[in-house]
Amino acid sequence: xxSAVQNNVVAPLxxxxxxxGKSVRMGMDKGAMNWYGKEHRYLLADMLKTFCDDVYISxxxxxxxxxxxxxxxxxxxxxxAGPLIAILSAFSxxxxxxxxxxACDLPLLDTATISYLAAxxxxxxxxxxxxxxxDQLPEPLITIWEPASYPLLLAxxxxxxxxxxxxxxxxxxxxxxxxxxxxxxxxxxxxxxxAEKVRLILEKRQ
Numbered sequence: 001x002x003s004a005v006q007n008n009v010v011a012p013l014x015x016x017x018x019x020x021g022k023s024v025r026m027g028m029d030k031g032a033m034n035w036y037g038k039e040h041r042y043l044l045a046d047m048l049k050t051f052c053d054d055v056y057i058s059x060x061x062x063x064x065x066x067x068x069x070x071x072x073x074x075x076x077x078x079x080x081a082g083p084l085i086a087i088l089s090a091f092s093x094x095x096x097x098x099x100x101x102x103a104c105d106l107p108l109l110d111t112a113t114i115s116y117l118a119a120x121x122x123x124x125x126x127x128x129x130x131x132x133x134x135d136q137l138p139e140p141l142i143t144i145w146e147p148a149s150y151p152l153l154l155a156x157x158x159x160x161x162x163x164x165x166x167x168x169x170x171x172x173x174x175x176x177x178x179x180x181x182x183x184x185x186x187x188x189x190x191x192x193x194x195a196e197k198v199r200l201i202l203e204k205r206q
Contacts, residue, residue, distance in 0.1 A: 012097050015048030015055035056090065083101075101141060113142075129143035
């Protein structure tokens with residue numbers, strides 16, 4: 001088993017909010033959507049600060065000026081190449097860190113779910129992640145990627161793959177797979193129809 005522990009030192013845990021997508025299907029910037037009184041990319045970054053040594057918002061270079069100066073940013077090394085490039089860009093900057101990666105389109109994600117993931121992190125694996133309640137496949141965009149995953153992800157993209165989920169599936173024997181305590185927390189919004197479903201859920205909670 002590949003280990004993330006070197007000389008008995010566990011890799012520091014950094015947070016990465018993926019907010020660099022163009023949100024074409026939504027028709028507006030998903031990271032800037034306001035569900036709870038604050039742009040969601042900032043809300044997620046604030047949530048991660050409880051669990052991570054450092055937190056960054058992943059964005060396109062053209063977005064940097066739009067990110068509030070209270071938040072650190074990491075730009076994609078190749079724009080338009082998707083979340084895998086964003087993860088690899090983070091590793092290229094800090095290869096010795098583990099990255100708790102969260103997509104910005106998870107409006108129902110709660111602190112309890114992040115806490116569960118962090119508490120059940122397995123540093124002997126390449127990644128700790130949840131099984132999707134929708135299809136029981138690994139959910140790559142709420143995942144702790146250990147440093148040992150970096151060369152595997154580089155090999156993955158060199159083989160022509162761009163999907164981080166496929167990287168987890170290809171190396172499933174090295175992945176720590178978890179069942180989410182709150183499956184609804186993993187619901188992502190890609191369209192206005194998805195967003196309306198979330199609004200109805202939030203209204204019922206009030």
